[in-house]
Amino acid sequence: MFYVTMFFQYMSQYMKTRLEYRADLVVEMLSDFLNQTVNLVFILVVFGHTQFLSGWSRDEIIFIYGFFLIPFALFSSFFNIWDFNDRYIVKGEMDRILTRPIHSLFQVILERMELESLFGVVTGLVIVVYAGSSLNLAITWYDPLLFIIFAIGGALAYAAIFIAIASIGFWSDAKTSIMPMMYNIGNYGRYPVDIYNKIIRFLLTWVLPFAFVGVYPAAYFLGKKEWYAFSFATPLIGIVFFTLAILIWNRGIRKYRGAGN
Template sequence: MKKHLQLLAAYAVQFIKVRFAYRADFLISTGASVLATVFAFGFLLVLFQKVPQLAGWKFEEVLFLYGFSLIPFGLFNVVSLNLYNFGNDFIIEGKFDRVLLRPVASLHQVIFEVFRIESLHEVVVGLLAVWLASSRLRLAWGPLEFLLLAFFALCGGIIYVSIFLMLTCVSFWVEDRVGVHPPVWNLIAFGRYPLSIYSGFVQFLLSWIIPFGFATFYPSVRLLGRAEFRLYAWLVPVVAAAFFTLALALWNRGVRNYASTGS
């Protein structure tokens, strides 16, 4: 464990060095992502000019939810790059052989090889939105709430990683350059609004099949102190652990399949 953390740090330092070496590229891509995030909040403002409430949620509460959802999402984005490129770079181009030749867990090597550090801005913007919404709602923040926020954000990040890791594992069996991530990726946005506005089917989907709701909505309900779905917050770490275990098992099966087919 200690070695893995040290390695993670070494990988990160290396990667950041490279990233800063291409300064223009870094600045442009950071600038573009910040703009995209800010525009999304603009949409919220416009929406609430027209409707005063969304399924009983005030503007500030939706702002909180939206802001909070960006925190695990940003953490996930920092490490997710290789999940999308895995089929092409690692399986088809054969980089996975190199991974198997090193005495470090294969998943560690794949996930922590590249870092999209500019995605940390989403964490920052998310925290700002949460802070803004909390102060307008006069929420009381004690040490427990701060701890919960950090804990939920981490669980949320793990949920995102687990879901997309499972999709990545498809590459172990199917030769596929594009990957099956895009349709699921498009569902992420659904988790940024109160689940109560959706039909039962969508609620079920986002809670138990592709559990983005446990990364964003249920934690926010708890932090906002709303009555609905209150107990679901306890399930957040359970869902995160369950899905991560599942994803890891699938990954290990994939590695075994790779080793027997060499494809």
């Protein structure tokens, strides 16, 4: 309950701060929306020259993209740690974090939250509903529950990758980081993995599980029965990789010696 209380207190303070500059908040939300729109337009342009992409139709690709936006929005809202190495390790703010009687990762997550990114959930849902309607997808009573579980599992898988990468900073305090490159690699999860070669497919499934953010969970709702096992493995993959990431973080904390050393 202590952590739950702290979470909502941080959230309350964050919203008060952001609402002080409402125009800036609106501009950021519009910027995110335009970025998502550009990616959608790119898909439409590609399918303006072909009817199918490795057996996937335009509306199926759009559905996958819409689903991807939902766990990605959850990740962007609560795991915005792309500048962790520079801010907390190089500039020494990790020393401040470690003086408080609360888990260090939890503090970093709370300090870096960007709740306006949750707008991406709305955008993703709109795209999913549009694509689903175009595909005439049948919906059962338990599909909304599975949708939520898969989305959370995908968000955990996404977060696990970046937490593990951020943890590298505990062993190496160099300003350079592979975070930007990893963000670009994450975009591969927006598309079906069978359009890539076997090596990339393996990496996106078992090493950097970005495929569990978009295509694998979405495959269930699209009726791709050959991928159902991957779809239902999404929450398990999210939990396993997230747990491993926390273990790496905790081990890194024990190696950390402060900004002055």
